[in-house]
Amino acid sequence: MLISNVSITHKTTVLILIVIIVIIGVNAYITLPREAAPDITFPFIMVFSNYEGTSPSDMESLVTRPLERKLQTLSEVKEMTSTSMEGSSQIFLEFETDVDTDTALQQVRDKVDQAKPDLPSDMNDPIINEFSSSDWPIMFVVISGEVGLVQLKHIAEELEEEIEGVSGVLEAEIVGGLEREIRVEYNQDRLTAYGLVLSQVIQTVRNNNQNMPGGSLDIGEARYVLKAPAEISSPTEIDNLVIAVKDGKPIYISDVADIRDTYKDRDSYSRLNGVESVSIRVTKRAGEHLLRIAEEIKQIVNRREETLPEQVAITVTSDQSEEIYTMVADLENNIVTGLLLVLIVIFTSLGFRNAILVALAIPFSMLFSFFIIQSLGITLNFVVLFSLILALGMLVDNAIVIVENIYRHHTTERKPLIRAAMEGTSEVAWPVIASTATTVAAFIPLLFWPGIMGEFMGYLPKTVIIALLASLFVAMVITPTLSSIFIKASTRPPKKPKKGKSKQFGPIVRTYRRLLSFSLQYRLLFLFLFFSVLVLMIYAFTQSGLGVEMFPDTEPRRITVKLQAPEGTNIQQTNNFASKAETILKKYGNIRYVTTMVGNDGPNSAEIVVDMVDRELRKGPQEPGTDDGKIYFKNSNDTLEAVRQDLVASIVGAEVNVDKAEEGPPVGAPINVEIHGDEYEILAQIAEELKTNIQDLPGIVDLQDDYEAGLPEIQIDIDKERAALLDLDAATIGFLIKGAVNGIEIGKYHEGEDEYDIVARLPEEQRENIQNIMRIRIPDPTGDPIPLSSVATISTTSGLSAIKHIDQRRVVTVSSNVAKGFNAQRVLGEVRKIANSIQLPVGYVFQYTGENEEMQKSQAFMSKAFVIAVLLIAFVLVTQFDSILTPFIIMTSVILSFIGVFLGLIMTQKP
Structure with a gap:
């Protein structure tokens, strides 16, 4: 017995079920967590190491390589990428997507612990983090x-x-913002005059800035805790600390140093619409x-x-919530629009009551879907919303078939309503189930989409399958029950159509019948014609140059401008570049916010995020309100291109990259060519040759490489033999040099609940001259001060500013964006031709990654998924018809449907 028969005979139960579905569905819709992107944990783990004042080449040899040697032994690591920069090292580990991130995180911690004996002893422990989409700010x-x-x-x-x-x-x-710092600025000349060294100043502050426990004491029947509080209560108190006593006179810190209540060196700038600002970056918990x-x-x-x-x-x-509001509103509008269209279409053929019965399948299926989605722990994100909109048009298919057949049994065949509902549903039940199964079969292979793209896009098949199964349940349980109650019986006797005529068909159907009859008379000719058109459409598409792209070229809500000044550029000059870019951006209309951040990725880098006005509020040229002298474009892609051309032409001395704010899973640049080898100088030459050869290719914009040379270095070469004769070692000397330039943290100052660093450092005017650094005095084991100049010499050179590895090999990457109107795959094809013409030294290779790599993986998977989907659909049809020929005939409709697909793409000029 079909479930529809049970539901029809138990109407009260079904009506209660409807109420339950409405209640739990509405509650699920209201409480369902909403977010912009699916909450996924990326299989990335980063190991970050900080060793301030260390050159990139030293970071590579002292920190990066020892860590890489241990981390390379980890299993299931897909790729290991590292960057060694001034004072820092970053190692990114990409694991296979099926790896448990908690287990991988613990394994990485274990390997880092094993590498610690090989790392510099005065370096802080490496920081290990995993990545999740929840890390993106909301x-x-x-x-x-x-x-x-x-x-x-x-x-x-x-x-x-x-x-x-x-x-x-x-x-x-x-x-x-600025961070407070208590600074002890010692004077090298005064230290020398008193016969003191820096280590004595450091030790004095440390010894006099701590609370020492004194144990406990029993006095009578009471027990007291003893302590000797000696924390510094005010920065001025440091002045009066005694370093030493000579000739009966105390030498105070104020005699050799100035105490400054100041701020840490500024390493960043932040502005909003050109005004100084401080930002709070807000992230939310998963789910x-x-x-x-x-x-x-x-x-x-x-x-x-x-x-x-x-x-x-x-x-x-x-604000991501604004985007979510827009997407949810789009879903609600689509649901309402779908209901109205269903009512109109069904009303014209089956009447108003039947139209209502069919239309109810949409809200019931949606509410049931929301409940299932919430039960599975899925959030309402843009992929799920898109999937629901995609499935919306399919939700009424089953209901239409069942309601129409029940209506036919009741009105045409004059069966009682209950019997008509049972027999009408039973008659089409298996075709309806098979129809739904074929659609579900088309999406099942997508559940196995591999990689990060699969983690991200896997919500699409899940949501569509949930919605389709919900609509099948509604069509088999709720729709027949409601039909058995509300379908109106006809009181007029049925009219027999005249012979050869069928008045129940309108002019459209009669025209269709004539066309069908003509086609069947010349069936072979029409089959040949249709397949010829299919071949023609495929050929036309391949010749159109539209190609394939990973994601559609949509209008960006945000535009990002990245500025990269030459290595060695200080943050003030980089800030000047950013200010100039801000001035240029003021020329353009439809811009809501311009958020500038300078120094986040180093003193020579800046990023500007441009938030566009909402699409419906943007003004085009010549529209009212555009007479303020600004340049207006309705399409934000046009704004992006104009801004790119303007900035590239106006900002000289820094690389400019203008692109859309990244949405969806990270896939890299459209053109991304990695050059692998051993010698950085040779890699740089190959990168420069490739850039020179492709820079004039149509479609190439924002061309750059990540080879960063020319970081000025002043080398202090220690005479290790002479230092050893004086009982000094390179580690001690290096520590004091680093402290003089960057400062040495010598304690903490507490004020209320706040804590601030106390730092010993040379004054700025003495740090500007390398000769003052050479006058630093280093105590030997007996305490006698030894000038640095007596054990070291100085030289000026130029070193690499960043050294990048992929799987322990050095690499330089050439990348670019693709201009509007150009297909990335075709441009990349031209780049490949030019790259293949370059003669590479032995051991040096090109690798094409970024968006191209992800696209190739996705295309390979989609090809397999398509074949599997066709086989699954064929299996369902064979099971339904118990025939091979009939499913084959039906499957030709799938193949011939590509005529419309390719024609539509060509007409709309979409890849």
């Missing part, structure tokens, strides 16, 4: 105004504490409701704004 809260960075930072710290108190917030991180979190944060911001001075503003930028 918004930036930007505090700006002309009140000084200190006040802005204070406001940001207060906001940070409130935001982190919001349920679901993972972290609120302050970016920008939490983004819209609720964003709303609570905005309420906190609104309350805080009421207490701030007029010249201070708090702005929320890069």
Whole structure:
């Protein structure tokens, strides 16, 4: 017995079930966590090491290679990439996607622990992190105004504490501002005059800035805890600390050093629309409701704004909740539109009641789908929303077939309503099930999409399959039951059509019948014609140059501008480049926010994020409100191209890269050519030759390489033999040199609940001259000061600013974006031809990665998935018809449908 028969005979139960589905579905829709992207954990683990003041080449030999040698023994590592920079090393480990990240993380920690004996002893322990899409910020809260960075930072710290108190917030991180520091600026000449060395100053501060426990003491019947508090209570207190006593006179720190309550060296700039700012980067926990979190944060911001001075503003930028609101609204609009269209179409053929019965399949299927989606722990993200919209048109297919057949049994064959519902449903039940099964079969292979792309896009087949199965349940259980209640019986006797005529068909159907009859008379000719058109369409598409692309070229909500100045450029000059770019951006309309960050990736780098006005609010040229002298484009792609050309032409002395803000899984640049080898100089020559040869290719924009040479170095060469004769070693000498230039942390100063570093360092004016560094005095084992110049010499050279490895081999990457209107695959094909013409030395190879690599993997998988889907569909059809020929005939419709696919792509000029 079919389930539809049971449901028809138990109407009350089904009606209660409908109420339950509505309640749990509405509740699931309201409470379902919403986020921009699917919450996936990437199979990436990063090992970050910091060793301040160390050159890239030394970082490579001292830190990166020892770690790589241990990490290479890990199994299931797909690729290991490293970058050695000034003072830091980053190693990225990409694991296979089926690896448990917690297990991999522990294995990486174990290998790093094994490598620690080979690392410099004065280096901090490496930091190990995993990556998740939850690490992407959901918004930036930007505090700006002309009140000084200190006040802005204070406001940001207060906001940070409130935001982190919001349920679901993972972290609120302050970016920008100034950080307080207590600095002991010692004078080398005064130290020499008193016969002192820096280590004595350091030890004095450390010994007099700590709380020492004194144990416990029993006095009578009471027990007391003894302690000797000696923490510094004020920065001025450091002045009066005694370093030594000579000739009966104390030598105070104030005699040899100046105490400054100041700020750490500025290593970043942050602005919003050209105004100094401090930002709070907000991330959420996995699976939490983004819209609720964003709303609570905005309420906190609104309350805080009421207490701030007029010249201070708090702005929320890069707000993902706005995008989610838009996508959810699109889904709701599509559902309403679908309901109306179904009502109109079905009303014209089956009447209003039947149209209502069919249309109800949409909300019931959607609500049931929301409940299942929530039960499986899936969030409502843009992939799921797109999938629901994709499935929306298929939700009524089953209901239409069943309602129409019940209606026919009841009105044409004059069967009682209950019997008509049972027999009408039974008659088409297996075809309906088979039809749904064939559609589900088409999506099942996509569940096995490999790699990060599969983790990201796997939500599409899951959601579509859930929606289709929900619609099948509704069609087999709810629709027959409601039909058995609400289909209206006809009171007129059926009319027999005249012979040779069928008045139930309208002019459209009669025209179709004549065309079908004609086609059947010349069936072989028409088959040949259709297959010829298919071949013609395939040929036309291949010749159109449209090609294939990973994701559609959509209008960006945000544009990113990245500036890369030559190595050795200080942060002030880089900030000047960024300021010039901001000035140029002011020429363009439809821009909502311009957020500038300088120094995040080094003193010679800057990034500007341009938030565009919402699409429906953008103004085109000559529209009202565009007479302010700015340049307006309705399409943000046009704005991007114009900004790119303007910035490249105007900013001289820095590389400019203008691109869309990345959405979806990370896939790399459209053109990404890796050059692998051993000698960096040879790699650089090959990269330069390739760039020169391809720079004039049509479609190539933002061409650059990641070879960064020319970092100025002043080498202090230690005479190890002479140092040994004086009982000195290179480690001690290097430590004091590093401390003089970058500072040595010698303690902490506490003020309330806040903690600040106490740092010993040479004054800035003495650090500007290398000869002052050479006058540093190093104590020998007896305490006698030895000038650095007596055991070392100086020389000036130029070194690499960053050294990159892939699987322990050095690599230089040439990359570029593709201009609007050009297909990335065709441009890459031209790049390949030119690269193949370059004679490479033995041991040097090109590898094409980035978006191309991901696209090749996806195309290979999709080809297999298509074959498997066709086989699954054929299996379902063979099972249904118990025939080979009939499914073969049906499957030709799948093949011939590509006529419309390729024709549509050619007509719309879409790849």
